[in-house]
Amino acid sequence: MTDDGGPVLGRHASARATLGSVAALAGVSKQTVSNVINSPRIVRDETARRVTAAIAELGYRPHRAASQLRTRRSRVLGLRVQNRFTDAVFDRFLHALTDAAGALDYRIMLYTAPDDDAEIRAYGELLDRWDLDGFVLTGTHPGDERTSYLSQAGVPCVTFGRPWDDSGHHPWVDVDGASGTRMATQHLISQGHRRIGFLGWPDSSGVGGDRLAGWAGQVKAAGLPVLLPSRAVNDAVHGRAAAAELLDRTDPTAIICASDVLALGAMAEISARGMKVGEQIAVIGFDDTDISEVGGLSSLAQPLVEVASHSARLIAALIEKPSADPPEHVLLLPTLVIRGSSTAVHH
Amino acid sequence: MTDDGGPVLGRHASARATLGSVAALAGVSKQTVSNVINSPRIVRDETARRVTAAIAELGYRPHRAASQLRTRRSRVLGLRVQNRFTDAVFDRFLHALTDAAGALDYRIMLYTAPDDDAEIRAYGELLDRWDLDGFVLTGTHPGDERTSYLSQAGVPCVTFGRPWDDSGHHPWVDVDGASGTRMATQHLISQGHRRIGFLGWPDSSGVGGDRLAGWAGQVKAAGLPVLLPSRAVNDAVHGRAAAAELLDRTDPTAIICASDVLALGAMAEISARGMKVGEQIAVIGFDDTDISEVGGLSSLAQPLVEVASHSARLIAALIEKPSADPPEHVLLLPTLVIRGSSTAVHH
DNA sequence: CGGTACCGTTGGATCGATCCAAACAATTCA
DNA sequence: TGAATTGTTTGGATCGATCCAACGGTACCG
Numbered sequence: 001m002t003d004d005g006g007p008v009l010g011r012h013a014s015a016r017a018t019l020g021s022v023a024a025l026a027g028v029s030k031q032t033v034s035n036v037i038n039s040p041r042i043v044r045d046e047t048a049r050r051v052t053a054a055i056a057e058l059g060y061r062p063h064r065a066a067s068q069l070r071t072r073r074s075r076v077l078g079l080r081v082q083n084r085f086t087d088a089v090f091d092r093f094l095h096a097l098t099d100a101a102g103a104l105d106y107r108i109m110l111y112t113a114p115d116d117d118a119e120i121r122a123y124g125e126l127l128d129r130w131d132l133d134g135f136v137l138t139g140t141h142p143g144d145e146r147t148s149y150l151s152q153a154g155v156p157c158v159t160f161g162r163p164w165d166d167s168g169h170h171p172w173v174d175v176d177g178a179s180g181t182r183m184a185t186q187h188l189i190s191q192g193h194r195r196i197g198f199l200g201w202p203d204s205s206g207v208g209g210d211r212l213a214g215w216a217g218q219v220k221a222a223g224l225p226v227l228l229p230s231r232a233v234n235d236a237v238h239g240r241a242a243a244a245e246l247l248d249r250t251d252p253t254a255i256i257c258a259s260d261v262l263a264l265g266a267m268a269e270i271s272a273r274g275m276k277v278g279e280q281i282a283v284i285g286f287d288d289t290d291i292s293e294v295g296g297l298s299s300l301a302q303p304l305v306e307v308a309s310h311s312a313r314l315i316a317a318l319i320e321k322p323s324a325d326p327p328e329h330v331l332l333l334p335t336l337v338i339r340g341s342s343t344a345v346h347h
Numbered sequence: 348m349t350d351d352g353g354p355v356l357g358r359h360a361s362a363r364a365t366l367g368s369v370a371a372l373a374g375v376s377k378q379t380v381s382n383v384i385n386s387p388r389i390v391r392d393e394t395a396r397r398v399t400a401a402i403a404e405l406g407y408r409p410h411r412a413a414s415q416l417r418t419r420r421s422r423v424l425g426l427r428v429q430n431r432f433t434d435a436v437f438d439r440f441l442h443a444l445t446d447a448a449g450a451l452d453y454r455i456m457l458y459t460a461p462d463d464d465a466e467i468r469a470y471g472e473l474l475d476r477w478d479l480d481g482f483v484l485t486g487t488h489p490g491d492e493r494t495s496y497l498s499q500a501g502v503p504c505v506t507f508g509r510p511w512d513d514s515g516h517h518p519w520v521d522v523d524g525a526s527g528t529r530m531a532t533q534h535l536i537s538q539g540h541r542r543i544g545f546l547g548w549p550d551s552s553g554v555g556g557d558r559l560a561g562w563a564g565q566v567k568a569a570g571l572p573v574l575l576p577s578r579a580v581n582d583a584v585h586g587r588a589a590a591a592e593l594l595d596r597t598d599p600t601a602i603i604c605a606s607d608v609l610a611l612g613a614m615a616e617i618s619a620r621g622m623k624v625g626e627q628i629a630v631i632g633f634d635d636t637d638i639s640e641v642g643g644l645s646s647l648a649q650p651l652v653e654v655a656s657h658s659a660r661l662i663a664a665l666i667e668k669p670s671a672d673p674p675e676h677v678l679l680l681p682t683l684v685i686r687g688s689s690t691a692v693h694h
Numbered sequence: 695c696g697g698t699a700c701c702g703t704t705g706g707a708t709c710g711a712t713c714c715a716a717a718c719a720a721t722t723c724a
Numbered sequence: 725t726g727a728a729t730t731g732t733t734t735g736g737a738t739c740g741a742t743c744c745a746a747c748g749g750t751a752c753c754g
Contacts, residue, residue, distance in 0.1 A: 016475065018740055029704050034742065044702060061475040065421070066740030068412040069709045076456070081442045091438040095428045098457045107477065109423070110445045110455045128363065128408040130454065236641025264641050271618055291638070294583025294611050365710055376734050381712065391732065413710030416739045 017060035026054035037062065074131040076109045077101060077315060080119055082139060088260075088289040089302065090138070093160065096308035097136065103309075104316045106133070120149050127155065134315045140164060140172075142205045156318040158311045162329075164206045171314040171327035173307050177207060177286070178214030180300040180334035181256055184284045185218035187298075187336060188254045191343065193282060197252035198229040199243055199262050211258050211286065227252060232262060239265025247273070247281075254282035254342070260291045260299055267295055267341070278344030288337050296340035303332050364407035373401035384409065421478040423456050424448060424662060427466055429486060435607075435636040436649060437485070440507065443655035444483060450656075451663045453480070467496050474502060480666045483658055487511060487519075489552040503665040505658045509676075511553045518661040518674040520654050524554060524633070525561030527647040527681035528603055531631045532565035534645075534683060535601045538690065540629060544599035545576040546590055546609050558605050558633065574599060579609060586612025594620070594628075601629035601689070607638045607646055614642055614688070625691030635684050643687035650679050 015021070019030045026033065028051060035043050036051040043051075054060075068074045079097070082090055098108050111126060113119035126132045133156065137146055140161035147170050150157045159172040181198075188196050198215045201208035212229060219226050227250040232242035239262035246255065247269065257263040263285030267277045277283055278296070285292055288301035310330045318327075362368070366377045373380065375398060382390050383398040390398075401407075415421045426444070429437055445455050458473060460466035473479045480503065484493055487508035494517050497504045506519040528545075535543050545562045548555035559576060566573050574597040579589035586609035593602065594616065604610035610632030614624045624630055625643070632639055635648035657677045665674075 019742095020740080030741080031705080031743095032703060035703085038742085042702070047702080061472060063416075063478075063740055064476050065412045065415040065478060066709090067742070069410075069416055069711090069740080070742045072709085074412070081438075081445050083442055088435060088438075091428075091441075094438075094441075094457070095430055095459060098428050098459045102459065108457045110441070110457065112442060112445045112449065125408060129411050131410075131412060236637060240641065261637060261641070264638075268641060290583060290608060291611075294587070294608070294615060366712095367710080377711080378713095378735080379733060382733085385712085389732070394732080410710055413739090414712070416710080416741090417712045419739085 017055075017058035018063070019060075022051065022054045022058055022060045025058060026051045068131055072131055073319075074133055075105055076107050076130065076132050078126050078132045078135045079108050079110055080138070081110050081112050088291075089287050089304065093138070093304050093308060096305045097311060100305075100309040100312035101316075104312055106312065106316060108136075116144065116146055120146060123150070123153070123155070127153075133319045134158070136160065136311055136315060140206070141203075156315055156322070158315040158318070160307055160311055161207070162331075169327065171318060171329065173310045173314065173330040173332070175302045175307065175334050176331050177211040177300075177334070178217070180286065180336070181211045181214030182218040183334075183336045184256050184298075184300060184342075185215050185222075187338065188256070188282055188284070188342060189218075189222055189224070191254075191282065193254040194224055195227065195250065195252045196224065196254045196256065197227045197246050197250050198256050198258075199239065199246055199266055200229050200231050200258040201234060201262075202231045204231075208258055215256050232265070234259055234261055236261050236265040236268065239263070240269045241265075243269040252281070254284070256284045258286055260285035260287045260289045260297065263297055263299070263341075264291050264295065267297065276344070278341045282342040282344075284336075284342050286334075288335075292337065292339065298339045298342040299337050300334040301337050302334050306332055364402075364405035365410070366407075369398065369401045369405055369407045372405060373398045415478055419478055420666075421480055422452055423454050423477065423479050425473050425479045425482045426455050426457055427485070428457050428459050435638075436634050436651065440485070440651045440655060443652045444658060447652075447656040447659035448663075451659055453659065453663060455483075463491065463493055467493060470497065470500070470502070474500075481505070481662045483507065483662060487553070488550075503662055503669070505662040505665070507654055507658055508554065509678075516674065518665060518676065520657045520661065520677040520679070522649045522654065522681050523678050524558040524647075524681070525564070527633065527683070528558045528561030529565040530681075530683045531603050531645075531647060531689075532562050532569075534685065535603070535629055535631070535689060536565075536569055536571070538601075538629065540601040541571055542574065542597065542599045543571065543601045543603065544574045544593050544597050545603050545605075546586065546593055546613055547576050547578050547605040548609075549578045549580060551578075555605055562603050579612070581606055581608055583608050583612040583615065586610070587616045588612075590616040599628070601631070603631045605633055607632035607634045607636045607644065610644055610646070610688075611638050611642065614644065623691070625688045629689040629691075631683075631689050633681075635682075639684065639686065645686045645689040646684050647681040648684050649681050653679055 019033050023030045023033045033051050036048050040048060101108055111122055113122055135157040137157055137159045140159045140163055142164040147157060147159060147163060148166060151170055157170055162172055162174045185196060196219055198212055200212045204212060216226055230242040230246035232238035243266035255266050257266055263283050266283050270277050270281050275281055285297050285299040288299040292299040314328055366380050370377045370380045380398050383395050387395060448455055458469055460469055482504040484504055484506045487506045487510060489511040494504060494506060494510060495513060498517055504517055509519055509521045532543060543566055545559055547559045563573055577589040577593035579585035590613035602613050604613055610630050613630050617624050617628050622628055632644050632646040635646040639646040661675055
């Protein structure tokens, strides 16, 4: 079999390039080649040029496993695949994170776990066998023990989501849900609404509580009645039932929902009652998923690309120079995307 | 610092267990320990017992990078994160695949690529630097060059999706969309429908063509009019417009859609015209996403857990014994989940 | 002119598992 | 009993990159 041209797919080259072969071609030692790659400053310019040329000519790519064996650094981050994250948000985040990590030369390795305890049990294997450099955790919640476990073990991690109880000795990135629902409320008020309800999740702590608080605060600040929220687990069927209850009990002209899925349920209920979404009752969702676009649903969009790039940046920093500085926290604002569900004329 | 108890998190143990330390404890050579793990049959029972005990006592876990350096096997599979797969299907597949691969001691590593060419360009780096053992490809389509590229390079791969043109020299797993839409059509006929339309994607080859063919075949076989399908790119807005066009042009009493997203658009249009979905016009979607559950949309559910476990099994087999046997192909049937959108009384 | 300092470079040991060939033990057969 | 056979176990080299200690060379200083 002949070499089929170039180092595009190393597997086919007659012999894959190694530090040694590059060194031989450049007429220097292996160590110098390594230095050119890892600590360019200590190498003389002219030497560096020769080595760089040799690297290019051979299409040399450092072999991770070899490096990893010596340094105990894998350049791989662990990410748990959630069964159902906040709906359709997870896969967009996944894509953005893979990109952002890749830009810093990190890769994402997936794992699953039925619950947090199982996840914690899985860490040992992922660290011992695979040398993961760190974890990106999503879906933080009150009582979350994962971060304290990891930081105690000295393993770098970032969370997408604030720590809801401990003081947060790790870096995190989050989206300010309260500001989002505050914006949504303000928008509805400016459209003339006076009875604005909230359709949330059963759990009033964590993310759900945050989104609820923004609505409640703004409604109260405007001197409007704070209608008791209705609650449902995050699927459209329960959302619809809870919306029905909310409509019957509080007679609102607008409903802000903790998620698009709940909003979908609410819209279904409103339509089923022969009313028009946006005209008789305004609805605003959260997450700006496909659902929103179809249904003409106003919704709060999370800046997932930014969340991902900050996450990658923070964990890379933590891995590369474990500093004593206080960890950085990033809180981003969602964007209100206005569609027909909150702007059609009403009354 | 003292050893904080047990090998749960190896990083903290005073010294991590290696083949050597296990061998010393068991009073055998490193090679024998390795044999116990990798080729148990050639080791005497009593020796194996001693070694196994030592492994347990030290909480030994083989270090992948070391093994990988020697064997060129990483036990890692590459998977491209699609921006938008067939909606909400991807993240469920991802979860199932991570699980299924994990059960065979493989891990999933993600990568992104804007298009197929970029993906092919990315293979080199993933193979050379990371030693990926193989790829799980999704979203196959006519003209797909990824599989031929990989098989030419001798890299194992499985596809979720049939090869739509080449003869398929690689194993694949797919869901029989035509059978699905055939079942859906039959179901509608049994509900008394005579004018059954189809709302599909612009591209009539590949997945979309398959789903369309099932509908067309069954309608024709029943001696009913084959109404010219309407087509739209896969989002609800275009789906709604295309549904409007279909309703105007062919006056159907039922519509089968190539996806739930399109079905959502269709339902929106039907409601907007003051008609009731299921009563005046039946709708059936594809993928059985959350959308279906809320909207009471009948839909074809893909058996993603099975797809994932077959995919994992097939690629693992290919990696572990690259045989000359013809590659295995698995075609699974979707399940028709019947809801109100296709059963409410009509006429 | 010898000594200290620094800079760039080098050889060799090392990470932890697996490959291979050779050594050893147990069993069979002439 | 000795030789041939089969079955287990072992030492040492190896994968490819990085760590570390030591090297020769140039510059500067007293």
